[in-house]
Amino acid sequence: MKALIFAAGLGERMRPLTLHTPKPLLSVGGKRLIEWHLDKLAALGVDEVVVNTSWLAEQFPATLGDGARWGLRLRYSYEGATPLETGGGMLHALSLLQEDAAADAPFLVANGDIWTDYDFAALPRALDGDAHLLLVDNPVQHPHGDFHLGDDGRIGNEGAAKLTYSGIGLYRASLFERWREIAGDAAGARLDPPRFSIVPLLRQAADAGRLSGSHHRGRWTDVGTPERLQRLDAALIAAAHG
Template sequence: MRAMILAAGRGERLRPITDSIPKPMVKVGDRELLLWHILKLKKAGIKDIIVNSAYLSEKIVDFLGDGSKFGVNITHSVEGPTGLETAGGIIKALPFFKGENFVVINGDTFIDADYSQFIHQLAQGESARIYLVENPKHNLHGDFSLDPVSKKCSRGPQYTFSGVAVYSSSVFEGYPVEKRPLLPIFESLADKQELKGEILKGNWFDVGTIERLENVNSYIHSHNIL
């Protein structure tokens, strides 16, 4: 399986840190958010990774290179300064996946978990599987509801989308490369009962503000995570 890390975010709420670096290059603990994801994917056996970028994309390209110094194979998908939004970024990167299923991870999150749980073979009639977490304080209204038996997802208040999902390439085929949000695609899949969910096993953090960044660093230090 191949993977994509979404790294095109500007990070307005993390200024002034993100005045000079892209949001996924912010350090938590002793390494960049991007690098945490790459090393965890590698440990799970996923070494072919594409990383999209927009704001200060050269910083990401220079840092990661071809991935060889981290023991992986990195491909870059540079979108230009304004980015293509989530679905647009995936559509631009689609040839990298060669028609196969793939995993996508938001680069501005920190996940203390075994990433092998994301190596999921989609069942017949399942076009995407999204990983869900308990609603954090900043998203108490939630994003999705989950049927515990069928695993089918619909828009609702029960859980928050973690930013991790496994997709069939067919979900994004046929679209032009342009700005496109992800939510309407999720809603379409849910209407067709092709969107399924799974509770993420581990601890998940959105690193979208200075306060949340401090919370992640406190967690890493208190749990001796290296």
């Protein structure tokens, strides 16, 4: 299995920390955020990881190399000076994710600016539909959530109680079969390369019954501000020292 780590964001809310360091390369608990993911992906048996880059892109290969220290093959999908957002970024990386793989082979996706105690091995190895999303309890900064998770494991756009998408999931390229039609209203979708959010594609897949999910009740942090980074760092250091 292959994996994609989103690492192209500008990290504007994290400034001044991200003026000279991309957010996924910031450290918490003595390890860079992206390295927490790489450790888990290596343990899972993933053999190739694509890292999409834009802001301070040169720092990723300089810091992480080719992935040999994790027993992984790291490849970099450079998006140019302006990030292509989640949908455009994944579309741009598809050629690498599908190289030497079956057209319908699922691949794991993780945002590079989150931390969690979730075991990636708990994700399904096979996929019925276009994507399987890991959902978490709504954080303070996102109280209304994103999706409803039914008792049957299907994700819907409507429901009394919604959960937040964690930024971790299993995807197939089939999610993009109608991307031009679905994302066509976005101005960036008409650019070359296109720039658009993946959210409309996920919502369409949910309406079509092609989106499944699971609920992680453990620890998860969207490291979106310096304050959250500091709190997480202190908690991980405290836990490491008993």
